[in-house]
Amino acid sequence: MTNTTQPTIVVATDKDHAARCTADLIHETVRENPSSVLGLATGGTPVGVYRLMVERFQAGELDFSKVTTFNLDEYVGLGPEHDQSYRYFMQQQLFDHVNVVQESTYVPNGLASNIEKHVAEYEEQILQAGGIDLQLLGIGNNGHIAFNEPGSPIDSRTRLVDLTEDTIEANSRFFESAAEVPRHAITMGIGTILEARRIVLMATGKSKAKVVQSAIEGPADPSNPASLLQGHARLTFVLDPESASELSL
Numbered sequence: 001m002t003n004t005t006q007p008t009i010v011v012a013t014d015k016d017h018a019a020r021c022t023a024d025l026i027h028e029t030v031r032e033n034p035s036s037v038l039g040l041a042t043g044g045t046p047v048g049v050y051r052l053m054v055e056r057f058q059a060g061e062l063d064f065s066k067v068t069t070f071n072l073d074e075y076v077g078l079g080p081e082h083d084q085s086y087r088y089f090m091q092q093q094l095f096d097h098v099n100v101v102q103e104s105t106y107v108p109n110g111l112a113s114n115i116e117k118h119v120a121e122y123e124e125q126i127l128q129a130g131g132i133d134l135q136l137l138g139i140g141n142n143g144h145i146a147f148n149e150p151g152s153p154i155d156s157r158t159r160l161v162d163l164t165e166d167t168i169e170a171n172s173r174f175f176e177s178a179a180e181v182p183r184h185a186i187t188m189g190i191g192t193i194l195e196a197r198r199i200v201l202m203a204t205g206k207s208k209a210k211v212v213q214s215a216i217e218g219p220a221d222p223s224n225p226a227s228l229l230q231g232h233a234r235l236t237f238v239l240d241p242e243s244a245s246e247l248s249l
């Protein structure tokens, strides 16, 4: 592609292939620079990616010993031992199974007593680490990226946010009931995400088709936060055929 502001769109043959393509991009980043700073995401979408990263580590193909990671978000009120906290998810899916240095894995602290101070420190820690080389993203059914819900400003930074009813409903599948889903979260902002040198947004399944189409082909508008990624110099969408099905490509 000659226009560098156009995203790269990879349509994989299926969900597993999408995970492989995404893992390959992360792999390439770490191979090129073993001290890479990775921005990581939670949710159902990246589970296959983390499985592959663990397999590649076990096969001696990937070394995380110098890697630093920053996660996008965390529920307010859930500590690292809570099985629905994103810190817990990351330990289970990736960190406990690879040689990343625990102190080099950053996830916002859902139990921070002073959230304002904590979010400012989180931004500072990203800067101190040299910025994020590759940011992995999923996309919510409403277009959210991390917990930047519709209406989030393009220049938003790491902050405390309210979750929308849509997101609470979508995430209630992981809790006993919707009433148990936290109402607030700490999330990196869209401005924070846009500073990553490379962004890889992965989506799979029919339920994401419309929001993916509008993120890529619609106007850049805060009503679909993922559309605000348009124009990033190094943006890749990794899709399966279902999530790509509404694209006019």
Ligand code: PGA
Pocket (backbone or CB within 6 Å): 042, 043, 044, 045, 046, 137, 138, 139, 140, 141, 144, 145, 146
């Ligand atoms: P999912 O969530 O991967 O569980 O679909 C994506 C998101 O909400 O960002």
